[in-house]
Amino acid sequence: xxxxxxxxxxxxxxxxxxxxxxxxxxxxxxxxxxxxxxxxxxxxxxxxxxxxxxxxxxxxxxxxxxxxxxxxxxxxxxxxxxxxxxxxxxxxxxxxxxxxxxxxxxxxxxxxxxxxxxxxxxxxxxxxxxxxxxxxxxxxxxxxxxxxxxxxxxxxxxxxxxxxxxxxxxxxxxxxxxxxxxxxxxxxxxxxxxxxxxxxxxxxxxxxxxxxxxxxxxxxxxxxxxxxxxxxxxxxxxxxxxxxxxxxxxxxxxxxxxxxxxxxxxxxxxxxxxxxxxxxxxxxxxxxxxxxxxxxxxxxxxxxxxxxxxxxxxxxxxxxxxxxxxxxxxxxxxxxxxxxxxxxxxx
Numbered sequence: 342x343x344x345x346x347x348x349x350x351x352x353x354x355x356x357x358x359x360x361x362x363x364x365x366x367x368x369x370x371x372x373x374x375x376x377x378x379x380x381x382x383x384x385x386x387x388x389x390x391x392x393x394x395x396x397x398x399x400x401x402x403x404x405x406x407x408x409x410x411x412x413x414x415x416x417x418x419x420x421x422x423x424x425x426x427x428x429x430x431x432x433x434x435x436x437x438x439x440x441x442x443x444x445x446x447x448x449x450x451x452x453x454x455x456x457x458x459x460x461x462x463x464x465x466x467x468x469x470x471x472x473x474x475x476x477x478x479x480x481x482x483x484x485x486x487x488x489x490x491x492x493x494x495x496x497x498x499x500x501x502x503x504x505x506x507x508x509x510x511x512x513x514x515x516x517x518x519x520x521x522x523x524x525x526x527x528x529x530x531x532x533x534x535x536x537x538x539x540x541x542x543x544x545x546x547x548x549x550x551x552x553x554x555x556x557x558x559x560x561x562x563x564x565x566x567x568x569x570x571x572x573x574x575x576x577x578x579x580x581x582x583x584x585x586x587x588x589x590x591x592x593x594x595x596x597x598x599x600x601x602x603x604x605x606x607x608x609x610x611x612x613x614x615x616x617x618x619x620x621x622x623x624x625x626x627x628x629x630x631x632x633x634x635x636x637x638x639x640x641x642x643x644x645x646x647x648x649x650x651x652x653x654x655x656x657x658x659x660x661x662x663x664x665x666x667x668x669x670x671x672x673x674x675x676x677x678x679x680x681x682x683x684x685x686x687x688x
Contacts, residue, residue: 344429345446345666345683346439349388349396353670355663358399359437360449361429365414366458367451370427373485375404375445376657376682378493379518379673380586380608385442386670394442399429401445405477405488408452414461415454423477424452425492431468443470446666448685475639481646486660486682487653494651495642496633497523497607501531503631504580504605508532511578513569513597516585517545519656519680520607522552524582529553530650535572539565539594542676551655566596573599583608598626605629657682 346356363369382400384390406427408420418424427450428443430436436444444450452474455467477488497520506512510533514524517540528536535555538545546557556572558565569578577599583591586608595604604626645651657680661669665683672678 342429342448343663344399344439344444344448345401345663346397347386347400347442349386349394351387353382353386353400353667355666356397356439358429358439358447361436361451363410363412363451364453365412366454367412368408368415368418368422368454369410370406370424370450370452371409371687372404372406372427372429372445372447372450372685373687374406374489374682374684375401375447376486376489376492377669377673377680378403379680380520383670383673395440397438398440398442399436399444399447400442401447402426402428402443403489403492404428404445404450405485405491406450412454414457416457418452418454418476421479423479423483423488425475425477425488426470426473427452428470428474431470433468446663446683448663472636475636478643481643483646483653486657486684489682490653490656491639491642492635493519493656494523494527494653495635495638496520498527498641499635499638500524500605500607500631500633501527501582502638503634504582504603504629506531506533506580506582509534510580511535511537511573511576511599512580512582513537513539513578513594515539515581515583515587515590515594516608517542517549517679518584521584522548522656524584524607525549525554526552526651526655528582530645537569537572537578544676545679548655560590565594569597577602579603580605595626600626602626603629605631607633656680660684662686 344358408422429447429450430441430444432441453471537556583606659678659681669681
């Protein structure tokens with residue numbers, strides 16, 4: 342089968358790799374679509390994550406697919422079921438010569454019937470990645486490309502909930518990519534005001550206005566600190582949420598915070614120690630190193646879709662076949678696309 346492979350040198354290439362083999366509690370999934378996680382995928386491709394990875398590796402962690410075959414001991418998953426995050430190779434394992442960079446950009450992947458496995462072997466250790474492999478009801482009739490957006494949206498919604506963002510919170514979001522878009526949308530859904538997005542280009546303002554942002558600041562043309570203080574009656578914001586991954590910008594953004602405000606980095610960075618040290622002291626703002634709880638937000642997102650609260654197509658810009666994976670990543674690097682869904686097609 343075909344899969345997108347990275348070697349740590351910045352390139353994303355299509356390779357022929359083995360099809361994954363079923364274990365007794367596993368299901369073979371025809372992966373229908375997988376979306377870019379722009380910042381993380383780019384860092385993986387060029388070997389830039391703050392922790393080591395093994396190469397060559399199969400990329401992709403925002404996939405969606407349909408079960409086409411079940412293992413001998415599978416009882417709670419059936420052919421035709423739809424799942425998020427099928428993987429051609431689980432993290433820490435290998436598929437032929439290839440390691441896992443979550444393995445979603447491939448034609449086939451696996452999901453695991455954890456319930457059956459635990460019933461039969463209560464003491465067995467279940468792979469930690471399986472908690473993210475959640476079913477999507479067929480009656481939602483989601484376009485596979487749209488369905489991939491559930492992953493980023495579950496992450497952003499649960500992250501804002503975890504750090505306490507809610508009714509009348511004032512929020513500044515650093516960055517203008519797909520994750521920042523998710524933060525903007527859910528901050529407004531949760532009742533935050535004002536929601537301020539800070540970026541380096543004018544072009545993204547239009548899409549953020551569509552998502553309900555109250556103010557957009559281009560910090561290459563405006564002093565973001567002065568502007569935020571003007572917009573908050575000189576108080577500063579309750580939350581700064583970092584979706585940019587720029588440590589210098591994160592440090593600078595501490596000036597945006599109100600007393601007892603919270604600085605919450607979501608994007609990966611090499612070190613936060615300098616920022617943590619600056620937050621110490623009575624009455625100061627606090628540094629919140631939290632993470633999303635994607636699985637817990639699953640039902641919320643399904644309900645939000647049923648209620649029409651989320652338009653999934655708003656959160657990606659392009660659809661391309663998997664055969665154009667290299668071209669697509671070049672488009673992202675050139676800012677010609679902000680999030681691309683690569684489609685593998687039906688079996």
